[in-house]
Amino acid sequence: MSEDEAAQGTTEVVIVGGGFGGLNAARRLSSAGPASLRITLVDRRNHHLFQPLLYQVAMAGLSPADISTPIRSILGRDPRVAVRMAEVTRVELTERRVITSEGPLPYDYLVLACGATHAYFGHDEWEEHAPGLKTIEQATEIRRRVLTAFEQAEIEPDPERRRRLLTFVIVGGGPTGVELAGALGELSRHTLSRDFRRIDPGATRVLLIEGGPRILAAFDPELSRKATRDLERLGVTVWTDTRVTKIADDHVEAGHEVVHAGTVLWAAGVRASPLGSSLGVPLDGAGRVIVGPDLAIPGHPEVFVIGDQAHVAQPDGSDVPGLAPAAIQQGNHAALNILHDLRKEEREPFEYFDKGMMATIGRASAVAQSGRLRMSGFVAWLAWCFIHILYLIGFRNRLLVFIQWVWSYVRYRRGARLITERDWKLGADAAAATGERSSPAADDQAEHRASA
Amino acid sequence: MSEDEAAQGTTEVVIVGGGFGGLNAARRLSSAGPASLRITLVDRRNHHLFQPLLYQVAMAGLSPADISTPIRSILGRDPRVAVRMAEVTRVELTERRVITSEGPLPYDYLVLACGATHAYFGHDEWEEHAPGLKTIEQATEIRRRVLTAFEQAEIEPDPERRRRLLTFVIVGGGPTGVELAGALGELSRHTLSRDFRRIDPGATRVLLIEGGPRILAAFDPELSRKATRDLERLGVTVWTDTRVTKIADDHVEAGHEVVHAGTVLWAAGVRASPLGSSLGVPLDGAGRVIVGPDLAIPGHPEVFVIGDQAHVAQPDGSDVPGLAPAAIQQGNHAALNILHDLRKEEREPFEYFDKGMMATIGRASAVAQSGRLRMSGFVAWLAWCFIHILYLIGFRNRLLVFIQWVWSYVRYRRGARLITERDWKLGADAAAATGERSSPAADDQAEHRASA
Numbered sequence: 086m087s088e089d090e091a092a093q094g095t096t097e098v099v100i101v102g103g104g105f106g107g108l109n110a111a112r113r114l115s116s117a118g119p120a121s122l123r124i125t126l127v128d129r130r131n132h133h134l135f136q137p138l139l140y141q142v143a144m145a146g147l148s149p150a151d152i153s154t155p156i157r158s159i160l161g162r163d164p165r166v167a168v169r170m171a172e173v174t175r176v177e178l179t180e181r182r183v184i185t186s187e188g189p190l191p192y193d194y195l196v197l198a199c200g201a202t203h204a205y206f207g208h209d210e211w212e213e214h215a216p217g218l219k220t221i222e223q224a225t226e227i228r229r230r231v232l233t234a235f236e237q238a239e240i241e242p243d244p245e246r247r248r249r250l251l252t253f254v255i256v257g258g259g260p261t262g263v264e265l266a267g268a269l270g271e272l273s274r275h276t277l278s279r280d281f282r283r284i285d286p287g288a289t290r291v292l293l294i295e296g297g298p299r300i301l302a303a304f305d306p307e308l309s310r311k312a313t314r315d316l317e318r319l320g321v322t323v324w325t326d327t328r329v330t331k332i333a334d335d336h337v338e339a340g341h342e343v344v345h346a347g348t349v350l351w352a353a354g355v356r357a358s359p360l361g362s363s364l365g366v367p368l369d370g371a372g373r374v375i376v377g378p379d380l381a382i383p384g385h386p387e388v389f390v391i392g393d394q395a396h397v398a399q400p401d402g403s404d405v406p407g408l409a410p411a412a413i414q415q416g417n418h419a420a421l422n423i424l425h426d427l428r429k430e431e432r433e434p435f436e437y438f439d440k441g442m443m444a445t446i447g448r449a450s451a452v453a454q455s456g457r458l459r460m461s462g463f464v465a466w467l468a469w470c471f472i473h474i475l476y477l478i479g480f481r482n483r484l485l486v487f488i489q490w491v492w493s494y495v496r497y498r499r500g501a502r503l504i505t506e507r508d509w510k511l512g513a514d515a516a517a518a519t520g521e522r523s524s525p526a527a528d529d530q531a532e533h534r535a536s537a
Numbered sequence: 538m539s540e541d542e543a544a545q546g547t548t549e550v551v552i553v554g555g556g557f558g559g560l561n562a563a564r565r566l567s568s569a570g571p572a573s574l575r576i577t578l579v580d581r582r583n584h585h586l587f588q589p590l591l592y593q594v595a596m597a598g599l600s601p602a603d604i605s606t607p608i609r610s611i612l613g614r615d616p617r618v619a620v621r622m623a624e625v626t627r628v629e630l631t632e633r634r635v636i637t638s639e640g641p642l643p644y645d646y647l648v649l650a651c652g653a654t655h656a657y658f659g660h661d662e663w664e665e666h667a668p669g670l671k672t673i674e675q676a677t678e679i680r681r682r683v684l685t686a687f688e689q690a691e692i693e694p695d696p697e698r699r700r701r702l703l704t705f706v707i708v709g710g711g712p713t714g715v716e717l718a719g720a721l722g723e724l725s726r727h728t729l730s731r732d733f734r735r736i737d738p739g740a741t742r743v744l745l746i747e748g749g750p751r752i753l754a755a756f757d758p759e760l761s762r763k764a765t766r767d768l769e770r771l772g773v774t775v776w777t778d779t780r781v782t783k784i785a786d787d788h789v790e791a792g793h794e795v796v797h798a799g800t801v802l803w804a805a806g807v808r809a810s811p812l813g814s815s816l817g818v819p820l821d822g823a824g825r826v827i828v829g830p831d832l833a834i835p836g837h838p839e840v841f842v843i844g845d846q847a848h849v850a851q852p853d854g855s856d857v858p859g860l861a862p863a864a865i866q867q868g869n870h871a872a873l874n875i876l877h878d879l880r881k882e883e884r885e886p887f888e889y890f891d892k893g894m895m896a897t898i899g900r901a902s903a904v905a906q907s908g909r910l911r912m913s914g915f916v917a918w919l920a921w922c923f924i925h926i927l928y929l930i931g932f933r934n935r936l937l938v939f940i941q942w943v944w945s946y947v948r949y950r951r952g953a954r955l956i957t958e959r960d961w962k963l964g965a966d967a968a969a970a971t972g973e974r975s976s977p978a979a980d981d982q983a984e985h986r987a988s989a
Binding site for chain 2: 130131132148149150151153155157158161162164167168169170171187188216220221222223225226232233236237239240279280281282283481482484485488489492498500501502503504505506507508509
């Protein structure tokens with residue numbers, strides 16, 4: 086009752102998604118909004134994930150927690166902000182409420198920032214053989230597959246099968262594909278070479294397959310060439326203009342070739358969150374919701390869509406790219422327009438400020454472009470390191486990532502070379518676990534019981 | 538051919554298990570053994586796990602990779618040492634070979650250091666509801682359950698169910714149980730209290746249930762009392778002389794009481810690796826192989842069993858406790874006796890040098906005893922921190938753990954508050970992943986569906 090009364094004069098803003106877009110919308114509303122605001126951020130996960138460094142988790146350079154921050158601890162101080170860990174199943178636009186696994190959430194304003202997942206272009210059966218890289222779980226699964234491939238190659242007597250185990254295919258030559266391929270080349274050439282006895286990790290074959298005419302298609306052609314050259318220096322073979330037509334357990338068909346590969350990674354395509362299609366509003370070809378210049382759905386000024394989930398047209402006809410800075414700017418802008426509404430001011434159209442983009446290839450090698458500036462090699466790599474540390478959330482994560490990068494750089498090593506399994510139970514398989522150290526604790530107890 | 542010829546004069550030592558015992562046996566053989574030695578260390582995992590800090594992974598203080606080191610990178614430099622990631626299925630004593638998932642390994646000497654797993658005293662069905670803490674996977678599963686319980690309590694309107702979600706039961710009052718209970722008390726009192734809006738994490742109920750008359754039974758009674766008092770100060774309720782008779786999805790039956798609990802953790806009993814029972818030699822009540830004073834199986838001087846897998850009688854009739862220092866000493870001693878054999882010297886009997894033991898209760902609180910020395914409180918805690926950093930393997934891990942401890946101490950925070958799911962795929966299951974945890978979530982989902 087009293088809660089209802091108190092809620093009379095309030096404005097309920099629901100934000101779905103704790104990525105760059107949603108988080109920045111919540112922060113801006115929290116810092117600049119009136120006391121009457123109630124902000125609820127819903128996410129399936131309890132953490133904000135710093136996606137740009139996820140490939141380093143997959144490549145055993147960083148730990149998952151180093152690039153994750155609990156959403157609660159980012160937003161926890163403002164009493165107007167509530168964080169709910171729940172799954173959003175659909176949005177009821179006319180009823181103005183979001184249906185979640187933990188009940189409905191009514192809203193006055195809704196900000197959808199659900200991001201994108203990868204897409205297999207109608208070949209969902211490829212996922213089992215070629216995981217993509219969007220979540221922590223996928224990153225640790227990729228890490229498991231890559232490290233296990235080297236372990237198995239070490240004890241494989243048959244040269245044919247050893248060759249297959251040491252062949253890695255990455256599908257897709259965008260920044261993620263390039264970063265994975267470069268890190269894999271480096272991992273095998275430098276990091277693992279000293280630790281394996283019977284295989285020569287330098288014999289590893291890393292194949293980057295791109296359907297278009299060049300890798301890093303969004304970059305300046307000169308940078309694409311430089312990236313290709315740097316990848317080749319790390320032992321990566323780059324195939325362009327090559328389409329993958331089949332991905333099976335032990336091979337990939339691409340162009341007219343069959344590549345026998347033990348590990349295949351998918352970095353080829355994304356599709357906006359499926360939540361958009363439940364709205365019944367126009368979507369673009371990638372499943373993104375087409376929004377107006379104010380970032381709201383035409384006809385639904387109370388619903389904003391931002392980040393990778395939104396198709397935002399620019400004056401020149403192109404759309405805003407799916408990059409972290411774009412999502413951050415849109416999060417801030419959606420918040421700004423909500424605040425304009427509350428103050429009975431006119432909304433402003435979103436203008437994308439293009440900060441440029443960058444991709445890292447390996448140790449001391451990256452490409453970057455910003456405006457008319459082009460950078461590559463060591464300078465671009467230093468800039469990349471600096472900017473990524475800067476954008477990481479929280480002092481602890483910045484410090485831990487920085488230390489691990491310095492250590493990796495100096496020692497040519499990767500610290501998180503940990504193979505973990507999917508199942509936690511001790512079932513028949515795990516029961517024969519070797520090398521598992523017991524804690525004194527339990528032993529004492531066992532003795533205690535045995536003697537009791 | 539040439540390999541066979543070269544192998545004529547060699548001695549094959551196979552070590553099963555990369556825990557404290559196996560690792561130290563391999564290191565000692567590598568450093569002090571002759572050039573003719575061939576050492577193969579087999580482990581199901583690619584990493585050595587620093588088990589004493591595993592509870593900090595479960596309690597979101599550290600990342601898994603911070604307490605794990607690839608076995609290869611520890612032993613990788615000596616060309617006489619080979620590391621194989623494989624599962625050992627059985628040992629054929631008469632044929633002198635170890636059968637692994639990747640083929641047989643013949644040996645001249647065998648060192649079994651397979652450790653122990655936890656045991657549910659004939660109630661294996663309890664595992665699903667009460668995970669133990671022996672592996673990285675179990676630690677992250679416990680972390681997921683604990684953090685998810687708080688998240689669900691935050692959005693649970695029913696006070697009865699909220700109370701259940703915030704009730705945590707730890708079964709077993711040895712060091713692991715005490716450490717888990719203390720960390721849980723601290724997590725709810727200090728770390729999470731600022732981040733949750735609707736629940737008072739201080740209302741969390743942490744219950745430590747011990748079957749014997751006191752917790753930390755192996756310690757001095759005075760230290761048990763101090764530990765109990767410090768636990769109670771953190772909000773932990775300690776029940777001694779209480780046996781758990783049933784563990785179900787949402788409650789525990791202990792003594793004559795029924796405790797409704799959302800999360801139950803198992804720290805009550807261990808059993809030696811089942812590999813021991815395949816040997817056909819005498820075992821003790823906890824499944825440990827009974828070895829002679831030289832640590833070899835009587836009648837099989839070429840087979841050593843060490844660490845938690847071994848029952849080593851001491852002159853006073855007691856057996857060597859299952860502690861890390863004991864495993865380290867036994868690993869070194871087994872190596873020493875192999876070297877004695879090679880030099881045609883007499884074997885030496887193992888003498889356990891009791892360095893004492895310690896358990897931490899929480900921030901600035903621990904108990905420790907060594908010889909006639911007794912320590913508690915801040916001093917014991919500092920000693921605990923120092924010794925555990927010292928025993929960690931690798932500069933990187935030491936530095937990362939140290940930094941995170943300092944950060945946690947200063948900021949009253951835990952950095953690895955990451956909920957990860959079991960499944961990595963994007964499929965239908967993973968999409969509904971938030972509802973996976975215990976009944977409350979599933980209930981909500983069911984209700985939601987019913988109303989839809």
